[in-house]
Amino acid sequence: MTTLPISLFPFLLLIPAICFSVCDANSNLLCIQSEREDLLKFKNDLADPSNRLSSWVEGGDCCKWIGVVCHNSTGHVNQLHLAAPPLSPSALGGKINPSLLELKHLNSLDLSYNSFSSIHIPKFFSLLESNHHEQKSLQWVSGLSSLQHLDLSGADLSKAIDWVQVTLKLPSLLELHLSGCGLDNDPSSINANSSKSLVVLDLFGNRFSSVPKWIFSLHGLVSIDLSRNSLEGPIPDYFGNISFLEVLDLSGNHLNSSIPNSLYSLNRLQFLSLWGNQLQGTISSAIGNLSSVTHLDLSLNYMLEGRLPTSLEYLCKLKEMDLSFNKIEGGISEILQSLSRCCLDSLESLDMTNNQLSGHLTDQLGQFKNLSYLSLAQNKISGPIPSSIGDLSSLKFFDISENQLNGRIPLSIGELSSLKLFDVSENQLNGTFPPCFGQLESLETLAFEYNLFEGVVLETYFSNLTRLTTLTAWIPPFQRESIELGNWHLGPKFPWWLKFQKKLSSLDISCAGISDVMPTWFLNLPTQFTNLNLSFNQLTGEFSFLNVTNFIDLSSNRFTGPLPRVPSSLRFLFLSNNSFSGSLSELVCNPSLRGMTLAYLNLGNNNLTGKIPPTLEYTDPFIDLIMIDLSENHFSGCVPAWIGDKLSSLVILSLRSNNFDGHIPHKICDLQFLQNLDLAQNNISGVIPKCFNNFTLLVLKGREDEYGSTLGLVTNIDLSANSLTGEIPKQIGSLVGLLSLNFLGNLLTGNIPDTIGNMEWMESLDLSMNRLNGEIPPSFSKLNFLNHFNVSYNNLTGQIPTST
Secondary structure, eight states, X not given: OOOOOGGGHHXXXXXXXXXXXXXXXXXXXXXXXXXXXXXXXXXXXXXXXXXXXTTOOTTSXXXXXXTEEEOTTTOOEEEEEOOOOTTOTTOOEEOOOGGGGGOTTOOEEEOTTOOGGGOOSOOOTTTSSOGGGTTSOOGGGGGOTTOSEEEOTTSOOTTOTTHHHHHHTOTTOOEEEOTTSOOOOOOSOOOTTSOSSOOEEEOTTSOOSSOOGGGGGOTTOSEEEOOSSOOEEOOOGGGGGOTTOOEEEOOSSEEOSOOOHHHHTOTTOXXXXXXXXXXXXXXXXXXXXXXXXXXXXOOSOSEEEEEOOGGXXXXXXXXXXXXOSSEEEEEHHHHHHHHHTTOTTTOOEEEOOSSEEESBOOGGGGGOTTOOEEEOOSSOOEEXXXXXXXXXXXXXXXXXXXXXXXXXXXXXXXXXTTOOEEEOOSSEEEEEOOGGGGGOTTOOEEEOOSSEXXXXXXXXXXXXXXXXXXXXXXXXXXXXXXXXXXXXXXXXXXXXXXXXXXXXXXXXXXXXXXXXXXXXXXXXXXXXXXXXEOOSSOOEEOOSBOOEEEEEEOOSSEEEESOOBXXXXXXXXXXXXXXXXXXXXXXXXXXXXXXXXOOEEEOOSSEEEEOOOTHHHHOSTTTTOOEEXXXXXXXXXXXXXXXXXXOTTOOEEEOOSSEEESOOOGGGGGOTTOOEEEOOSSOOEXXXXXXXXGOTTTTSOOOOSSOOSSOOOOOEEEOOSSEEESBOOGGGGGOTTOOEEEOOSSOOEEOOOGGGGXXXXXXXXXXXXXXXXXXXXXXXXXXXXXXXXXXXXXXXXXXXXXXO
16 A cells, blocks of 8 residues: 655645544534534535435534534634545535535535536536536635635536636645546646645546646645546656655556656655556666655556666665566666665565566575565566575565576475465475465465475465465366356455366356456366356456357456457356447457347446447347446447337346437337336437337336346336436326436426326436426325435425325
8 A cells, every 4th residue: 555755744634534533623612603504505405315414403513513624713614524435325416505605714625526416516606607607617616715625536527627727826725636527638828826835736537648737837746646647648857847746646647758867856756656657768877866765666667678777775765666567677686785775674565576587586685674565476586585585574475476486495484474475386496395384374375386396285284374265276176067156255366276177168256356367278278168257356358259158247357458259159248347448349240240149238337439330230149139238438429229120129228328419219119128228427418209108018016226137127217417308208107117217417398297196116206407397296195105206406386295
């Protein structure tokens, strides 16, 4: 886990790690009445599904309310911490009331990772030019002139074109956190003197393709986080001019230069992370100028090469160094020699996995007394493991697999009482397996396969290892056609013993704690699988073909690359919650799929792009589809009308959270078996078709919240967060078996149809944030099963029928 520099703590104390316990610090204060009223107005416009703000009540002392911090002497509200964990069901929704601007003494505001009903924060009509500009401005922030800490992470600010000008003109702002806000390059020029106070700038997880030039005018910055953007080109030399910089994170981008010497001139820098780019060239001897650095991560660049400079000896405060997955050359003993001259006592973690290191490990290794993590796997290191390894009393993780080590495992291994993982697999170690491993009571993973060990390994060697969960050298004495080990803990590595199963046709190792690259030997097994379930692990890698004839479930992993080819006999394909990219054409435009009878297709939550290929309209392989889930991708274009003609068996159609536009085609009403229609969070316009009453199966009561290979009667229509206009058709009321109806966040007008009262099985109804008028129909009193009902933010009048 990364540790931030100590000198940043005075600024970071404002960060809401104290989020929901801070109220106790004000136990002797009584809040100011006007500020309590402002907070209550603010609360009243929020949706609070988990009742987080239950302490916010009339007459209460707001200084004791959860998320509220008052000044110790004046009693003014000066901090508001309402962050939600990312993707949490407890996220706040609704709108932000302008009463927030009345908190003139507010110096810290954290509204991160709330949803606010998918609407950008916020729309204060009094501060914006017109309703047409709502949600496109952050001008409201300028009304909080005392702010020192602002965190709006997770809010969609992609249309807030003035966010730079507004935030940098806050006179006292020290910290700005806007991670995951959809921000991209800002073309406007910024006054170089806009902000003299800003110290921490967090723009993690946005869409910048280049480093914004205005950053280089903020000479007081101490911390910059631009990780997980889309930065391209060279690292700008201008970073060298920000002389107070202590934290710089440019990881997870596409930067493709060498590391400029100007970066090495930042002698106050304590945290430097450049992993996951395309950096190249050698590491300059100027790296020795980073005399304050404690965390150095240059991993996963693949093109950094050459020998490491001996100037590493000047990094006297170094705690963590990760240079894994590059092309670093040279002898491991020389590297350890350089590090030993100054950081014997400070170094805690060293990772140089997957480089081109050679040479021998020497007894010098044992001098790093505080080293807890050492990974030198996938190199060319030879010779024996030195006996001095037993002196590493803090060592918890030791991985030197896939090298050329020889000799015996030293008995001093038995001294490593803190050791949790020991991996020496794929070397040339020999001799008998030492029983001293039985002393390592903290050991959880032991891997020693593919060596030259001999003799007998007794079960008594492991009898004291009560925490041992992985022993990878085991070869089972059986051959099975079916192995069902779902929800067993087999990880973190892929179970290599499967390599010896010659008859296997059905495999389920779902939810098995596996965090590994999909091994090539598994993809090349001679057997043809009938069923394969690897879901809910953390497997990575990409593959072009899956030789499985009936059922594939790889969902909830970290697979990448284009969609794989599959046999024509496949019936079930579940690839959701991964990082597959490319278009659907990779899958559906394959001549080998002629005669395919695919029934279930779930590709939700990936990085797929493009339009739904018209190939689907003219080919037979997909006419038997029962389920299509393409949700949470980047598909575009219109919802194809031919879906209603060609996919007549469809029961579930989910296209939510994409970029589809155009109208809802009337042909979709021909899907008479449809039970779940989800088109939410797109750019769909036009009117709701009146023919929805053709969904004839929506007349039964039934439910299955998560559909899988066996479908329950999920009866749901969700068209929320689009741009639909016109009235709600009265024909919708004939869907008497519907359990959930969601039209939230559209532009619907007119009255609520009285016929909705006929939908007596309804459990959830959301018509909020439209332009509906009139009264709530009295027939709603018949909705006896309703547990969620929201018609807020419309122009409705009258009373709510009592039974609802």
